[in-house]
Amino acid sequence: MPRVTEEHRTARRDQILSAAMRCVARDGFHKMTMANVIAESGLSAGAVYGYFKGKNDLIQAIARRAVGGFAADLDTLADGDDQVTLPGALEVVLARARGLTADSEGGLPRIAIHAWSEAARDDEVKEIVRTNIDSIIKSWARVLARARADGNLGPDGDLDQMARSMYSLMIGFALQGLILDDVDEESYLAGFTALLA
Amino acid sequence: MPRVTEEHRTARRDQILSAAMRCVARDGFHKMTMANVIAESGLSAGAVYGYFKGKNDLIQAIARRAVGGFAADLDTLADGDDQVTLPGALEVVLARARGLTADSEGGLPRIAIHAWSEAARDDEVKEIVRTNIDSIIKSWARVLARARADGNLGPDGDLDQMARSMYSLMIGFALQGLILDDVDEESYLAGFTALLA
Amino acid sequence: MPRVTEEHRTARRDQILSAAMRCVARDGFHKMTMANVIAESGLSAGAVYGYFKGKNDLIQAIARRAVGGFAADLDTLADGDDQVTLPGALEVVLARARGLTADSEGGLPRIAIHAWSEAARDDEVKEIVRTNIDSIIKSWARVLARARADGNLGPDGDLDQMARSMYSLMIGFALQGLILDDVDEESYLAGFTALLA
Amino acid sequence: MPRVTEEHRTARRDQILSAAMRCVARDGFHKMTMANVIAESGLSAGAVYGYFKGKNDLIQAIARRAVGGFAADLDTLADGDDQVTLPGALEVVLARARGLTADSEGGLPRIAIHAWSEAARDDEVKEIVRTNIDSIIKSWARVLARARADGNLGPDGDLDQMARSMYSLMIGFALQGLILDDVDEESYLAGFTALLA
DNA sequence: CATGAATGAGTCTTCATTCAT
DNA sequence: TATGAATGAAGACTCATTCAT
Structure with missing residues (x-):
């Protein structure tokens, strides 16, 4: 009591x-x-x-909180009613990342990068990050499955493998956003979209 | 002297x-x-x-050396005689990353991640990393230009913007390779190729 | 109340x-x-x-309780009806010390040693220990007087001075019992008895 | 070099x-x-x-130095040319203890007591103290053997067992000297001598 | 009265850097 | 020029004690 x-x-x-x-x-x-x-x-x-x-x-605890929450929107997308396209899904995630950067807690993406670095030398943090990456990739795979079902993704290709690329595109944006000055969602998305074409 | x-x-x-x-x-x-x-x-x-x-x-000095060298092959590709495709170019870069991981100096990709983390808090390191990312993106843009010239990339899209996605795919592989256990070039490339299809 | x-x-x-x-x-x-x-x-x-x-x-309070009780038997001996010999008296005290070692409170002799150590640096504890040693020596002197009366101790020698040796023999046993592995009452008593012979 | x-x-x-x-x-x-x-x-x-x-x-290191040196004289006695008696041997040792008390390093006997206390809770210090007690008892046994050879000790009794009592008499003096005010070698020795009579 | 969360001075220890030899 | 002993500021953590509830 x-x-x-x-x-x-x-x-x-x-x-x-x-x-x-x-x-x-x-x-x-x-x-x-x-x-x-x-x-x-x-x-x-x-x-x-x-x-x-x-x-x-x-x-x-910081690492856990920092890496979590990035992909909260992915499951919503996968389970929602709207048509799912790859650029559309990525846009949602990038918007979230942008929002977190300006967060009161000082920028989750920034902390996430520190967490990756720490994961490279501390096994307990590594396990936290590993679990998080796994979970995000799983979410991306669900989103990709949905995109495929919606006819917005070709029928071939292993979804988990493809999800890894989506994860890369997502964190690459976070990293570039922190280091470079002129990174914005719009142009990043445009680049990705052009690549798919 | x-x-x-x-x-x-x-x-x-x-x-x-x-x-x-x-x-x-x-x-x-x-x-x-x-x-x-x-x-x-x-x-x-x-x-x-x-x-x-x-x-x-x-x-x-460590940061400079660690982030350099990742993209040495890109310029060779852009200037070479062989047909350039996106998966082909990415393959070359991933192979290089793999090689560096097993390096005698203990894994450049690992150190590169530490460098990103440090760049997030120290302006001098940030400048080093920024310069490096810029340079790699420039190289990717040249490779993409070559791929377009070779007819292996559609005529639309800003090359610099597209290059950013390629950079993301490259470093995402490095990060996943360090944290996850089952990342290999082949499946990663397969995922990327499927995405493009 | x-x-x-x-x-x-x-x-x-x-x-x-x-x-x-x-x-x-x-x-x-x-x-x-x-x-x-x-x-x-x-x-x-x-x-x-x-x-x-x-x-x-x-x-x-701990020091007071720890050092007390060691010599409770001595007064009983001095006032009892049985013949009192030095080895006999020592035997009774050692048996008590042995018993206390296995005590539920974790070993009074052990705590007593900590109390001596503390007495060496804190005057209030020193006073507690001093009073206790004085009292035990007084008790030993009474026991020795009784032994002399019983004809089991020579007529010469200052009893208080002799009591100090008895005190030493008693605490020496406690200390050795804590540090050494092979200390038992029997052999310790045998050594003392042989010394007297 | x-x-x-x-x-x-x-x-x-x-x-x-x-x-x-x-x-x-x-x-x-x-x-x-x-x-x-x-x-x-x-x-x-x-x-x-x-x-x-x-x-x-x-x-x-402190514990090692503090408990050592107490019995340095014992071996000298055992190997010397002079007649060895128990009170005589004890006198030498007590004199040494007295000298150490006034030492520039602040009183080895005092520190020795702290070492015993520490030995009661730390196995590494315990081992140091154990080794030291063993060695002193061995030295006392040699002194007793010499006393017996000189005809100043009866022929019966296990020397190692008797040595333990001598050790007790020695450290008991050190302890009493620290806590009580009126302890001097002379009266302590007189008490011991009377006990033997 | 009882509780136990909160306090903050005090401990041990590390480590980048210097400088006499 | 090379050495590595010495420096001392700074860091993580503890614990006796208090006091609002």
Whole structure:
């Protein structure tokens, strides 16, 4: 029978996590210091450590949240009533990515890139990212199946293999958007559409 | 200053850089310690600092080397005599990426991912990566122009915009290859080819 | 204030003290954390602080209980009807020490050693230990007086001075029993008896 | 080919160790802070960590030095030309203990008590202390053998068992000397001698 | 009274960099 | 020019204690 409600705990955890994500977006995982997170969260050191076992635990929570949510729209597309085309589906996803970039938490795509980097050296983060990529590719495969059913995709080709290319197109946009100055959905989509033609 | 000395300097610098790249491939930029680099290079602290101003300088040199070299083959393709198709061009690049992964320096693609992450928080590295992406996209645009000239690509579409998708397909492969277990050039290419159909 | 409440208070205090002694036996005074004591006692932080002013207060209570009780049998011996010999008296005390080692509270001798160590740096604990040693030596002196009266000890020698050696023999056994593997009462007593011969 | 001589390293290590022993004598193992040791040694944090892996390593080195040296005289006695009696041997050892108490490093007996306490909770320190006790008991057994050969000890009794009592008498003196105010070699020896009579 | 979340000063440890030899 | 011992600021984490509920 907790003295403090479960909601309160969740809210506090979220408060810390959001603060930490702002730090990571600004500094990356390894230049994010616990002191910064503590200051940014407005709590005390002890409080933060009451909600997260340590910096590693926090990093994993951040990675989980950062890579999730990119592909939320894909399942909606696959299950929706509208005609599904590849450029149309990609457009929806890119729009989401754009939105996340301007997010209050400081840019999920940016954090996602840090998560990939961390996944390249830490097995626990790697597992988080792997699971996420798998899930997104599965979603893309469903979208492609739907496009094929709608007659907007040729009958040949393994959907999972094709989904990997769609995943690449999606994250490639996120990366280019962060590094280059002149990347916008419209021209990126135009390029992809022209390629398909 | 005699020429041998200059060669000696270059060799030494390379020796340090190679050691540092092994460290980064293993640990990432921020868990790479100068002590590790010093030990791995077999030189002394003072020596390393004689060739690189500091850790930042070293990081930038690593980033430069890591992101370079991915697209060396693209210009060859554009200038060569063989017919150029998109899947064919992508195949060449993926094969190169595969080769680099098993490199003695510990995997350039891995380091490249660390470089993107670092670019997201450090403007000097960002500039290095930006220049590199620009250059690769330019090369892809040349390849696409050649493919169009060869009649293997439709007449419509802005080549630079299309090149961005090709860049995405290329780096998406590198990322998936690092995180997922079952990524191979053949199936990835098959997916891309099916998409084009 | 009703009597039951007072009993309740005493029981609670004891509950905390026992929990704390298990912690000290396991971890020593300084690696014993209040959090551990709180968890081990099954009470809340506030409750524990209601019974003990703080960690120091708890440490002193533990020290008091740990060093007491070692020599309870000595007075019984001095006042009893049986013939008193030195090996016989020592045997009784060693048996008690053995028993305490296996105690539910985790080994009083072990805690006593921690108390000596603490006495070497904290004057309040030092006073507790000093009082206890004085008292045990006094008891030994009474036992020696009785042995002399029984004709089992020569007529010469200051009893208080001799008592100090008996104290040493007693605690030396406790210490050796904790550190060495092959210490048993029988052989230790045999050694002492042979020395006297 | 070290740039700095081995002697220099040894001297530095000793400088740190001595500083640390003063800290332990004053504060005990767990209230000894690395910051104190660093300040007391006059070196920097990094330097200290260059000579000791960490606090644990330092604790073990302190424990090793503190418990050693107590019994150095015993072997000399056993191998010497003078008649050996038990009170005579004990006197030599007590005199040494007295001397160490006033030592520049702050009192080896005091630190030894801390070491026993630590041995009760840390297996590595326990092993150090165990080895030391074993060795002292062995030395006492040699002294007793010599006393017996000299006709100053009865022919019966296992020497190793008797040696344990001698060890107890020795450390009991050290402990009492630290806690009680009125302990001096003379009266302690008188008590022991009277006991033997 | 009881609770246990929150506090924040204090610990140990690392590591980029320098500079006397 | 080369060395590597030394520096010390900065980082992650702990834990005795309090106090709002």
